Amino acid sequence: DIQMTQSPSSLSASVGDRITITCRASQSISTYFSWYQQKRGRAPKLLIYGATRLQNGVPSRFSGSGSGTDFTLTISGLQPEDVATYYCQQTYTGPQTFGQGTKVEI
Amino acid sequence: QVQLVQSGAEVKKPGASVTVSCQASGYRFISYYMHWVRQAPGQGLEWLGVINPSDGSTTYAQGLQGRVTMTTDTSTSTVYMELSSLRSEDTAVYYCAREWDLFSTNDFWGQGTLVAVSS
Numbered sequence: 001d002i003q004m005t006q007s008p009s010s011l012s013a014s015v016g017d018r019i020t021i022t023c024r025a026s027q028s029i030s031t032y033f034s035w036y037q038q039k040r041g042r043a044p045k046l047l048i049y050g051a052t053r054l055q056n057g058v059p060s061r062f063s064g065s066g067s068g069t070d071f072t073l074t075i076s077g078l079q080p081e082d083v084a085t086y087y088c089q090q091t092y093t094g095p096q097t098f099g100q101g102t103k104v105e106i
Numbered sequence: 107q108v109q110l111v112q113s114g115a116e117v118k119k120p121g122a123s124v125t126v127s128c129q130a131s132g133y134r135f136i137s138y139y140m141h142w143v144r145q146a147p148g149q150g151l152e153w154l155g156v157i158n159p160s161d162g163s164t165t166y167a168q169g170l171q172g173r174v175t176m177t178t179d180t181s182t183s184t185v186y187m188e189l190s191s192l193r194s195e196d197t198a199v200y201y202c203a204r205e206w207d208l209f210s211t212n213d214f215w216g217q218g219t220l221v222a223v224s225s
Contacts, residue, residue, distance in 0.1 A: 034209070034212070042218075043216065044203075044212075044215055046211060046213050049208065049209050050211075091209060095153050095165075095167055095168075096153050096210070096212075098150055098153070099150070100150050101151075
């Protein structure tokens with residue numbers, strides 16, 4: 001199975017900050033890669049798919065980059081409603097696998 | 107609009123079985139694969155398997171082979187996930203999630219169903 005390694009596991013930032021979360025795949029996954037946001041007690045919500053494509057309705061302060069094995073989620077101008085855990089996911093081959101999550105606090 | 111509505115919370119004893127349902131609406135049911143993902147308390151997301159509603163074909167996570175069964179009822183646009191021989195480690199919130207054919211991402215998720223296994 002493809003392993004997904006996220007970093008950091010948690011971070012604390014201020015409102016308005018630019019934050020970056022990274023995810024590394026154990027082998028190349030092209031751009032079969034997504035980011036999800038999960039707020040406490042809620043289901044995951046798709047933010048980014050195809051590594052860089054913003055899902056409909058997701059604020060433009062969220063952006064994704066990368067291909068192959070290294071990927072990044074950036075929030076430009078952190079807002080209070082962005083407090084959540086963020087997960088990366090690969091859907092390239094084998095069972096889909098997730099990163100361990102990054103908890104974002106303000 | 108697309109909606110995935112799951113059945114309610116369950117409490118089961120070790121060794122029992124549980125079935126969680128996920129009723130889809132707002133789209134052509136047989137056109138999209140459906141995945142099941144679970145999340146143990148305070149933990150990350152674990153993929154359980156996927157079903158193709160058009161023909162019922164399935165692929166399961168290797169660690170659950172023999173204990174998980176996914177089925178579909180096209181007349182009610184519902185998928186089911188049965189987990190047998192329950193153990194305390196199966197305590198988790200179980201989600202269904204639609205697979206979008208663009209990069210095979212999961213674009214819509216059910217609200218989640220808590221399954222608690224306790225003696």
